[in-house]
Amino acid sequence: MSDAAAAPATFVTPAALLAHWQGHRRLTRRVIEAFPEDQLFTFTLGGMRPFGEMAMELVSMAGPTVEGIATGEWASAFDRDPLPKAELLARWDAETARMNELWSRIPAERFHETMKAFGQWDGIVHDLVLYVIDNEVHHRGQGYVYLRALGMEPPPFYVRD
């Protein structure tokens, strides 16, 4: 089912999947924006990480994953230190542009090959990408609980533009 045959059946094309992912990233950006600056790296529930730390994980995974898939070069160091919200959002936006450029260089057959992400995780490339997206949706859902617990209304889940 992950065979790189000439014309495999298509659930979604690479271009549509990138559009879907960038829609998620626009929503996650709004969730970061919604946090009060003084709660982004401090507020927690249940002994979990603050949402800012999760967002630093997300922004350090997305672009470097696309870069690794496109070029075979996997980043080996990540800066996940807390940033002022404006700087985190600026880094987010820089990664958005970089991902679009890198994605366009990935040949479609690569999504069905196996790669070792970051020198550690073997997987079919489409699974590696879906994992990064799912990890973002998972942690963003946790950010929604944090915002609600702070008495704030999170941005609507279904708006992705």
Add this chain to the structure above:
Amino acid sequence: MSDAAAAPATFVTPAALLAHWQGHRRLTRRVIEAFPEDQLFTFTLGGMRPFGEMAMELVSMAGPTVEGIATGEWASAFDRDPLPKAELLARWDAETARMNELWSRIPAERFHETMKAFGQWDGIVHDLVLYVIDNEVHHRGQGYVYLRALGMEPPPFYVRD
């Protein structure tokens, strides 16, 4: 990018996407199982729904969405009343088998067509499916916060077997 041309580039095949989805559903099932029976439909944070109510939403969306895509018949009524955990899990498992059977009947080109889900939401079929999966990951992430706040360790995110 969502064109139904003869051999569109493939990010993921329908079979691999179903396998990915069922992996998520196995994890969500474990999260439901992890909740103490007396907290599943009662425990909340931030004024949000209890996780049991979210799980009833998830189990009433997944199978009926696949059914609608496969048959053109969209369910118009959903039973989302609270169930004892064992009955909720039994319903979950019944939907798992039904989804596998229905999915096998969907021609690949349909994923690139537009349908109106449940008589209400127009979308390209792959986007309708991804929305249902993402909604599950989103709410399951919220269930993780509830479990942590209850002092419990959630099942590992990356284990899907």
